[in-house]
Amino acid sequence: MSKTALITGSARGIGAAIAIRLAKDGYDIALNDISESMFENNETVEAIKALGRQCEIFVADVSDHSQCEKIVKDIKARFGSIDCLVNNAGITRDGLAARMPEEQYDLVIAVNQKSVFNMMKLVGSVMLRQKSGKIISLASVAGLYGNPGQINYSASKGAIIAMTKTMAKELGSRGITVNAVAPGFIKTPMTDKLTDEQREKMLELIAMKRYGLPEEIAGVVSFLASDDSSYVTGQVIEISGGLMM
Ligand code: NAP
Numbered sequence: 001m002s003k004t005a006l007i008t009g010s011a012r013g014i015g016a017a018i019a020i021r022l023a024k025d026g027y028d029i030a031l032n033d034i035s036e037s038m039f040e041n042n043e044t045v046e047a048i049k050a051l052g053r054q055c056e057i058f059v060a061d062v063s064d065h066s067q068c069e070k071i072v073k074d075i076k077a078r079f080g081s082i083d084c085l086v087n088n089a090g091i092t093r094d095g096l097a098a099r100m101p102e103e104q105y106d107l108v109i110a111v112n113q114k115s116v117f118n119m120m121k122l123v124g125s126v127m128l129r130q131k132s133g134k135i136i137s138l139a140s141v142a143g144l145y146g147n148p149g150q151i152n153y154s155a156s157k158g159a160i161i162a163m164t165k166t167m168a169k170e171l172g173s174r175g176i177t178v179n180a181v182a183p184g185f186i187k188t189p190m191t192d193k194l195t196d197e198q199r200e201k202m203l204e205l206i207a208m209k210r211y212g213l214p215e216e217i218a219g220v221v222s223f224l225a226s227d228d229s230s231y232v233t234g235q236v237i238e239i240s241g242g243l244m245m
Contacts, residue, residue, distance in 0.1 A: 002054075004079040005225065006030040006072075008062050008119065009089025011038035013188035014138065017214035018086055019055075020047050021222050027084060028054035030075045034061050034089075054079070062089045062115035072122040081130055084225045085123040087116045087137035087160070092190060097151040105152045112156035113163075120167050124176070133176040136224045137164055138217075141184045141240050157182075161236050168234030177233040179224045184240025186212040207242025 005022045009015045011033035019029050029048050033039065036059050048055040058075055060067035075082055090112045093104045116137055127133030142150050143157025161180055168178040185191060185202050191211075194202075203209060220239050223229050 002026065002028050003083035004028045004030060004054075004075070004081055005084035005086065006032065006058075006075055006082055006119075006123065007086040007088055008032045008115065009034075010044065010086075011042055012044075013190060014183070014186060014214045014217050015086070015088040016042075016044040017218040018088060018221050019044055020051075021215070021218035022084065022086075022225055023048040023051045023053040023055070025222055025226065026053075027225070028079055029056075030071075030079065030082070031055065031057045032060055032062065032071060032089070033057075035059060062118060063110040065114075065118045068115070068118040068122055072119075072126065076126060082123050082126050083130070083132065084134040084136070085119055085127075086221060086225075087119055087135070089115055090138060090156075090190075092150070092153050092193070094149045094153065096149055100151065108152035109156050109159075112153065113159045116160055116163055120163065120178075124167065124171060127176045128171065128174055131174050131176075133171075134225045134229075135164075135167065135171075135176065135178040136221050137178075137180045139164070139180040139182040139236060141182050141238065141243055144182055144236070144238065145244055164236065165234045172233055177224070177229065179229070179232060179234070180236045181217060181220050181224070182236050182238045182240070183217050184212060184238070184243045186214060186217060188214055205243055206240065207245065210241065212239060212241055 005027040058071040142154040
Protein backbone atom coordinates (compact mmCIF):
# COMPACT_ATOMS: atom_id res chain seq x y z
CA MET A 1 0.00 0.00 0.00
CA SER A 2 1.32 3.44 -0.87
CA LYS A 3 2.09 5.98 1.85
CA THR A 4 0.65 9.47 2.20
CA ALA A 5 2.39 12.70 3.18
CA LEU A 6 0.65 15.90 4.28
CA ILE A 7 2.66 19.09 3.76
CA THR A 8 1.19 22.30 5.19
CA GLY A 9 1.64 25.61 3.33
CA SER A 10 2.71 23.73 0.21
CA ALA A 11 1.32 25.89 -2.63
CA ARG A 12 4.76 27.43 -3.19
CA GLY A 13 8.29 27.86 -1.83
CA ILE A 14 9.90 25.21 0.37
CA GLY A 15 6.60 23.36 0.93
CA ALA A 16 6.06 22.86 -2.82
CA ALA A 17 9.65 21.58 -3.24
CA ILE A 18 9.14 19.14 -0.34
CA ALA A 19 5.85 17.90 -1.83
CA ILE A 20 7.48 17.19 -5.20
CA ARG A 21 10.47 15.48 -3.58
CA LEU A 22 8.30 13.24 -1.37
CA ALA A 23 6.21 12.33 -4.45
CA LYS A 24 9.48 11.30 -6.19
CA ASP A 25 10.21 9.17 -3.11
CA GLY A 26 6.88 7.36 -3.61
CA TYR A 27 4.49 9.19 -1.28
CA ASP A 28 0.98 10.19 -2.36
CA ILE A 29 0.58 13.87 -1.49
CA ALA A 30 -1.97 15.90 0.46
CA LEU A 31 -1.23 19.56 -0.28
CA ASN A 32 -2.48 22.30 2.03
CA ASP A 33 -2.56 26.08 1.93
CA ILE A 34 -4.66 28.85 3.37
CA SER A 35 -6.69 29.63 0.25
CA GLU A 36 -7.85 27.86 -2.90
CA SER A 37 -6.52 30.75 -5.02
CA MET A 38 -2.94 29.84 -4.02
CA PHE A 39 -3.34 26.77 -6.24
CA GLU A 40 -4.54 28.63 -9.37
CA ASN A 41 -2.01 28.19 -12.23
CA ASN A 42 0.06 26.20 -9.78
CA GLU A 43 2.53 23.70 -11.25
CA THR A 44 3.00 21.61 -8.10
CA VAL A 45 -0.13 19.46 -8.55
CA GLU A 46 0.74 18.67 -12.18
CA ALA A 47 4.37 17.90 -11.30
CA ILE A 48 3.23 15.39 -8.66
CA LYS A 49 0.66 13.75 -10.94
CA ALA A 50 3.30 13.48 -13.69
CA LEU A 51 5.31 11.38 -11.23
CA GLY A 52 2.40 8.93 -11.09
CA ARG A 53 1.39 9.82 -7.53
CA GLN A 54 -2.02 10.78 -6.16
CA CYS A 55 -2.30 14.45 -5.19
CA GLU A 56 -5.14 16.44 -3.61
CA ILE A 57 -5.55 19.91 -2.16
CA PHE A 58 -6.96 20.44 1.34
CA VAL A 59 -7.56 24.14 2.03
CA ALA A 60 -7.31 25.21 5.68
CA ASP A 61 -5.86 27.89 7.91
CA VAL A 62 -3.63 25.64 10.00
CA SER A 63 -3.69 28.05 12.96
CA ASP A 64 -7.37 27.13 13.38
CA HIS A 65 -7.84 23.84 15.28
CA SER A 66 -11.28 23.03 13.87
CA GLN A 67 -10.13 23.57 10.25
CA CYS A 68 -7.19 21.23 10.94
CA GLU A 69 -9.56 18.66 12.45
CA LYS A 70 -11.65 18.74 9.26
CA ILE A 71 -8.78 18.29 6.79
CA VAL A 72 -7.11 15.53 8.84
CA LYS A 73 -10.44 13.65 8.79
CA ASP A 74 -10.83 14.29 5.03
CA ILE A 75 -7.25 13.19 4.25
CA LYS A 76 -7.67 10.00 6.31
CA ALA A 77 -10.94 9.26 4.48
CA ARG A 78 -9.40 9.97 1.05
CA PHE A 79 -6.03 8.21 1.44
CA GLY A 80 -6.62 5.72 4.30
CA SER A 81 -3.51 6.71 6.28
CA ILE A 82 -1.23 9.68 7.01
CA ASP A 83 2.33 8.39 7.14
CA CYS A 84 4.29 11.63 7.04
CA LEU A 85 3.42 15.11 8.30
CA VAL A 86 5.54 18.10 7.32
CA ASN A 87 4.72 21.23 9.33
CA ASN A 88 5.87 23.82 6.82
CA ALA A 89 3.30 26.67 6.82
CA GLY A 90 4.86 29.82 8.24
CA ILE A 91 4.85 33.59 8.02
CA THR A 92 7.04 36.52 9.03
CA ARG A 93 5.81 39.89 10.37
CA ASP A 94 9.09 41.52 11.38
CA GLY A 95 9.72 44.53 13.60
CA LEU A 96 11.69 45.53 16.67
CA ALA A 97 10.09 44.32 19.92
CA ALA A 98 9.73 47.84 21.32
CA ARG A 99 7.50 48.85 18.42
CA MET A 100 5.69 45.57 17.71
CA PRO A 101 1.90 45.66 18.17
CA GLU A 102 0.54 42.78 20.27
CA GLU A 103 -1.57 41.49 17.34
CA GLN A 104 1.56 41.17 15.18
CA TYR A 105 3.20 38.99 17.84
CA ASP A 106 0.07 36.87 18.34
CA LEU A 107 -0.49 36.27 14.60
CA VAL A 108 2.98 34.83 14.01
CA ILE A 109 2.72 32.62 17.11
CA ALA A 110 -0.70 31.35 15.94
CA VAL A 111 0.35 30.57 12.36
CA ASN A 112 3.85 29.22 13.04
CA GLN A 113 3.52 27.60 16.48
CA LYS A 114 -0.13 26.84 17.34
CA SER A 115 -0.49 25.22 13.89
CA VAL A 116 2.25 22.76 14.83
CA PHE A 117 0.40 21.88 18.05
CA ASN A 118 -2.83 21.39 16.05
CA MET A 119 -1.22 19.09 13.52
CA MET A 120 1.09 17.20 15.90
CA LYS A 121 -1.93 16.46 18.10
CA LEU A 122 -4.37 15.47 15.33
CA VAL A 123 -2.03 13.64 12.94
CA GLY A 124 -0.11 12.25 15.93
CA SER A 125 -3.34 10.50 17.03
CA VAL A 126 -3.76 8.97 13.57
CA MET A 127 -0.12 7.79 13.66
CA LEU A 128 -0.52 6.38 17.20
CA ARG A 129 -3.30 4.12 15.91
CA GLN A 130 -1.14 3.16 12.90
CA LYS A 131 1.88 2.60 15.19
CA SER A 132 4.09 4.31 12.63
CA GLY A 133 4.77 7.74 11.18
CA LYS A 134 7.22 10.52 10.46
CA ILE A 135 6.73 14.09 11.67
CA ILE A 136 9.06 16.80 10.38
CA SER A 137 8.71 20.49 11.21
CA LEU A 138 10.29 23.59 9.68
CA ALA A 139 12.10 25.48 12.43
CA SER A 140 14.70 28.13 11.54
CA VAL A 141 18.16 29.35 12.49
CA ALA A 142 16.21 32.24 14.10
CA GLY A 143 14.84 29.69 16.57
CA LEU A 144 18.35 28.44 17.39
CA TYR A 145 20.27 31.72 17.63
CA GLY A 146 17.65 34.53 17.72
CA ASN A 147 17.45 37.34 15.16
CA PRO A 148 16.93 41.07 15.80
CA GLY A 149 13.57 42.24 14.43
CA GLN A 150 12.05 38.78 14.76
CA ILE A 151 10.98 38.32 18.39
CA ASN A 152 7.69 36.75 17.22
CA TYR A 153 9.22 34.54 14.51
CA SER A 154 12.22 33.37 16.58
CA ALA A 155 9.92 32.58 19.55
CA SER A 156 7.68 30.47 17.30
CA LYS A 157 10.62 28.62 15.76
CA GLY A 158 12.35 28.03 19.11
CA ALA A 159 9.06 26.59 20.38
CA ILE A 160 8.90 24.21 17.41
CA ILE A 161 12.30 22.80 18.46
CA ALA A 162 11.03 22.20 22.04
CA MET A 163 7.75 20.71 20.71
CA THR A 164 9.74 18.38 18.43
CA LYS A 165 11.73 17.00 21.38
CA THR A 166 8.58 16.65 23.53
CA MET A 167 6.64 14.80 20.84
CA ALA A 168 9.65 12.58 20.06
CA LYS A 169 9.47 11.48 23.70
CA GLU A 170 5.66 11.08 23.68
CA LEU A 171 5.49 9.10 20.42
CA GLY A 172 8.84 7.26 20.22
CA SER A 173 7.68 3.99 21.80
CA ARG A 174 5.06 3.64 19.03
CA GLY A 175 7.59 3.76 16.19
CA ILE A 176 6.90 7.42 15.30
CA THR A 177 9.89 9.69 14.69
CA VAL A 178 9.66 13.46 15.22
CA ASN A 179 12.39 15.76 13.90
CA ALA A 180 12.93 19.33 12.75
CA VAL A 181 15.04 21.12 10.17
CA ALA A 182 16.39 24.62 10.75
CA PRO A 183 16.97 26.37 7.42
CA GLY A 184 19.14 29.45 7.13
CA PHE A 185 18.58 31.84 4.22
CA ILE A 186 16.66 30.06 1.43
CA LYS A 187 15.53 31.74 -1.81
CA THR A 188 11.69 31.82 -1.65
CA PRO A 189 8.89 34.44 -1.76
CA MET A 190 9.36 34.76 2.04
CA THR A 191 12.97 35.99 1.71
CA ASP A 192 12.31 38.00 -1.48
CA LYS A 193 10.88 40.61 0.93
CA LEU A 194 14.33 41.36 2.46
CA THR A 195 16.25 44.50 1.49
CA ASP A 196 19.53 44.31 -0.49
CA GLU A 197 21.37 45.47 2.63
CA GLN A 198 19.87 42.64 4.72
CA ARG A 199 20.84 40.12 2.01
CA GLU A 200 24.46 41.37 1.82
CA LYS A 201 24.84 41.20 5.61
CA MET A 202 23.50 37.65 5.71
CA LEU A 203 25.79 36.49 2.89
CA GLU A 204 28.87 37.63 4.84
CA LEU A 205 27.96 35.18 7.62
CA ILE A 206 27.43 32.14 5.37
CA ALA A 207 30.52 29.91 4.93
CA MET A 208 29.34 28.71 1.49
CA LYS A 209 28.78 32.34 0.31
CA ARG A 210 25.44 31.60 -1.33
CA TYR A 211 21.79 31.25 -0.38
CA GLY A 212 20.11 27.85 -0.19
CA LEU A 213 17.49 26.47 -2.58
CA PRO A 214 14.11 24.97 -1.56
CA GLU A 215 15.27 21.66 -3.08
CA GLU A 216 18.19 21.59 -0.62
CA ILE A 217 15.71 21.65 2.26
CA ALA A 218 13.54 19.04 0.53
CA GLY A 219 16.53 16.65 0.31
CA VAL A 220 17.03 16.60 4.07
CA VAL A 221 13.27 16.30 4.71
CA SER A 222 13.27 13.36 2.27
CA PHE A 223 15.92 11.62 4.43
CA LEU A 224 13.88 12.27 7.61
CA ALA A 225 10.76 10.91 5.86
CA SER A 226 12.55 7.74 4.73
CA ASP A 227 13.43 4.44 6.39
CA ASP A 228 17.09 5.53 6.31
CA SER A 229 16.35 7.75 9.35
CA SER A 230 14.49 5.03 11.29
CA TYR A 231 16.65 5.57 14.45
CA VAL A 232 16.75 9.39 14.29
CA THR A 233 14.27 11.24 16.51
CA GLY A 234 14.06 14.46 18.52
CA GLN A 235 16.78 16.06 16.36
CA VAL A 236 17.15 19.45 14.69
CA ILE A 237 19.21 19.48 11.48
CA GLU A 238 20.55 22.91 10.52
CA ILE A 239 20.60 23.55 6.74
CA SER A 240 22.30 26.90 6.41
CA GLY A 241 25.45 26.56 4.28
CA GLY A 242 27.51 26.95 7.46
CA LEU A 243 26.06 29.90 9.38
CA MET A 244 27.19 30.69 12.95
CA MET A 245 29.64 27.79 13.26
P1 NAP B 1 6.52 30.97 1.73
O1 NAP B 1 7.11 30.97 0.37
O2 NAP B 1 5.93 32.22 2.27
O3 NAP B 1 5.46 29.78 1.81
C1 NAP B 1 4.71 29.53 2.98
C2 NAP B 1 3.33 29.08 2.56
O4 NAP B 1 2.54 28.87 3.76
C3 NAP B 1 2.62 30.15 1.73
O5 NAP B 1 1.99 29.57 0.60
C4 NAP B 1 1.61 30.70 2.73
O6 NAP B 1 0.44 31.28 2.15
C5 NAP B 1 1.27 29.46 3.54
N1 NAP B 1 0.56 29.81 4.76
C6 NAP B 1 0.70 30.94 5.49
N2 NAP B 1 -0.13 30.94 6.51
C7 NAP B 1 -0.84 29.78 6.45
C8 NAP B 1 -1.86 29.21 7.24
N3 NAP B 1 -2.35 29.86 8.31
N4 NAP B 1 -2.39 28.01 6.88
C9 NAP B 1 -1.93 27.37 5.78
N5 NAP B 1 -0.94 27.87 5.00
C10 NAP B 1 -0.40 29.06 5.32
O7 NAP B 1 7.62 30.51 2.81
P2 NAP B 1 8.92 29.58 2.65
O8 NAP B 1 10.08 30.46 2.55
O9 NAP B 1 8.70 28.52 1.65
O10 NAP B 1 8.97 28.93 4.12
C11 NAP B 1 8.43 27.66 4.43
C12 NAP B 1 8.77 27.34 5.88
O11 NAP B 1 10.19 27.35 6.05
C13 NAP B 1 8.22 28.35 6.87
O12 NAP B 1 7.80 27.69 8.05
C14 NAP B 1 9.42 29.23 7.17
O13 NAP B 1 9.34 29.85 8.42
C15 NAP B 1 10.54 28.21 7.11
N6 NAP B 1 11.85 28.83 6.85
C16 NAP B 1 12.08 29.52 5.67
C17 NAP B 1 13.32 30.11 5.48
C18 NAP B 1 13.66 30.86 4.22
O14 NAP B 1 14.78 31.38 4.13
N7 NAP B 1 12.79 30.94 3.22
C19 NAP B 1 14.31 30.02 6.47
C20 NAP B 1 14.02 29.34 7.64
C21 NAP B 1 12.80 28.74 7.81
P3 NAP B 1 0.35 32.94 2.09
O15 NAP B 1 1.27 33.35 1.03
O16 NAP B 1 -1.11 33.17 1.79
O17 NAP B 1 0.76 33.46 3.43
